[in-house]
Amino acid sequence: MPRASDAPRASERVHAALRDEILGGALAPGAAVPSERALAKRFGVHRQSVREALKRLEQAGLVRISHGGATRVLDWRDSGGLEILADLADAGGREPPAELARSIIEMRASIGIDAARLCVERAGEAELAEVNRLAGEAAAHVGGPVETLEERYAAMWRTVVIGSGNLAYRLAFNSLLRALPSRPEMADAVRPSEAEAIRAFGAAVRARDGGAAASCARELLAPG
Amino acid sequence: MPRASDAPRASERVHAALRDEILGGALAPGAAVPSERALAKRFGVHRQSVREALKRLEQAGLVRISHGGATRVLDWRDSGGLEILADLADAGGREPPAELARSIIEMRASIGIDAARLCVERAGEAELAEVNRLAGEAAAHVGGPVETLEERYAAMWRTVVIGSGNLAYRLAFNSLLRALPSRPEMADAVRPSEAEAIRAFGAAVRARDGGAAASCARELLAPG
DNA sequence: AAGGGATAACTGGTCCGACCAGTGTGTGCT
DNA sequence: AGCACACACTGGTCGGACCAGTTATCCCTT
Structure with missing residues (x-):
């Protein structure tokens, strides 16, 4: 080797x-x-x-x-461009701008909530079912190894963003996701803590209930 | 020469x-x-x-x-990353993806509305006054040469986004703005048509009225 | 004949040194 | 003082060479 x-x-x-x-x-x-x-x-x-x-x-x-x-x-x-976020988070031993973490979390919420709304509007039945399935998978791993949870949770959102039919959201999602790994405290902040909230979101999307999906998404992404 | x-x-x-x-x-x-x-x-x-x-x-x-x-x-x-938007819009003689224009307009609305809300919350008095001033300038150029109008209007939003204190919004704003020039039809779609709506937005921001600012922003960015 | 290891033929990564092509600047002439 | 020209920068490209890592092949062993 x-x-x-x-x-x-x-x-x-x-x-x-x-x-x-x-x-x-x-x-x-x-x-x-x-x-x-x-x-x-x-x-x-x-x-x-x-x-x-x-x-x-x-x-x-x-x-x-x-x-x-x-x-x-x-x-x-x-x-x-937005891709600089990853560089800002990564860069050497330097301290990233103070507002970086807050900025990422806020943008994630803004895009996530709107993507959920659009996904419910535009995605096909198969995609909605897939979102719901991935929500179940993610929810099942709450409390388990964070690596697995993060992977499933990201996969769920990825499907939502793709289902929204919005290219800009999809590319921004990539940029945001790429900024997380180098800052563990940011990854912590965006990790879901309640399995029930994830399941509720999946169910709302599955049922094509735009209002419920948006409010569940807000619950997940911008609690408080 | x-x-x-x-x-x-x-x-x-x-x-x-x-x-x-x-x-x-x-x-x-x-x-x-x-x-x-x-x-x-x-x-x-x-x-x-x-x-x-x-x-x-x-x-x-x-x-x-x-x-x-x-x-x-x-x-x-x-x-x-999001910066690819400009390449997608630009690229050669090729036709860009059908959903590109819609995607950009939707993201612009999502970010713009939230940035307006945050700007009202966080920006200083001087910045709010500057937003209002730029809103007046932009409104005064509605109906005039599109180049001037676009410049003032962009300057206003730039100030709002900076005032929001959100780095991610600011970088995304750059990426979105860069995608416009190569697609005139997109620039047309995001150009404001009513001076009064711009003035109302500026006034709402100036007065630190978050709700009004958000709803005026929605009026400007996502009419209908 | 099947398996496995050496090897040759790719791939990208770096170096050297040269020259072309624009910019800027200082200098000397008018 | 003003201007034009030469020179000393800057980045852009070229040719060729060699290093480094991967991959596929082929031959030898079992």
Whole structure:
């Protein structure tokens, strides 16, 4: 069993370092990123690896590269897409923005409740039955190993979001889900604690009761 | 005045071509992307340019690159983040998914209404006044040049979203906004038509009337 | 003939060094 | 002082080489 090399790839190291400097504020918006040649020397890698890292940062909306001119740092709050949430949660040893967890939980609730409503409206019988089945599965694992519970619970919501027929909700769901793993305290906060609430939600969806589904969803996602 | 070269960069050409093939379904999920060397030959560019394009696709969640193995196409519906919306709207001459416009409008409403509610709750007096001022500006341009109206209207919502103190809403707002330009019919659909509704919204926010702000926001974002 | 391990032929990852292509700037001429 | 040009940056691309991990094949062993 040959172990995979633990050494992070060169371009990955550069990407992570620059990403953290930008998200952490060490590289402020408007500032010029050092030249590719300078970065290559600093990190002890070839310029091509630096370029790959910068291309990824540009794709994520963290920097703007311009031929001939300097590469400048953008304000990720203005130019970043939702996928940056995962980077914010992940980034190095740095503390993520204080409002990050609350933001994710609020958005999850807003989208989840509306997706439930739309799912009831638009999804086919088979999909509604599947949601109900997955709700039962998730409910059965409340109190059990958190890993299994989280997996089933996520699968249920995934089916709801798909059933809503809303592409944007589906993509946002991906972005939100990806931000959870690196912050255990956030995963804790979104984990359901009452099996009955999950079952009630599944039943409401199954019965195509939009009002009940929405209110059960609110119960699950935004208690209190 | 030396004109900027109109020739798209090599890595940009490759990126756009592969992105369109993936989003258009020509490269199905699970399929293997041709090797970097093969792509370099096909597009008549250096392998490094291909790599930069692939790195961007990986960053966006469209492919998974693995050392030694083939680069495989992912299902962007499952692995893509919200920023893909812009690519879906943009992509080449291809027709975007039928539900795209509806999805964006629905998500915009869901987030906008909740952001209005939170903004009233959390924003400072200065920010609320600014929202109201921008609402007035936008309202004054209803019926005028669409470009100016869109700019002011977007500025107003931007302030609301910032005032909501929700990072996820702010990033999602960026992603949604970026998808509009390439689809004029979508920009049309989200443009406000009644100055009075905008003014009412601004006044409700200014007065910290959460209920009124939410209902005015609903009026603006999800009429009917 | 079937199983298993060495190996060859892929894949992506990195490096070197060079040159092209835009920008910006300083300098010297007018 | 004002302007134009050369030079010194920046990023963009190229060619070729080699390293590293995977995968499939083929031959040897059982």
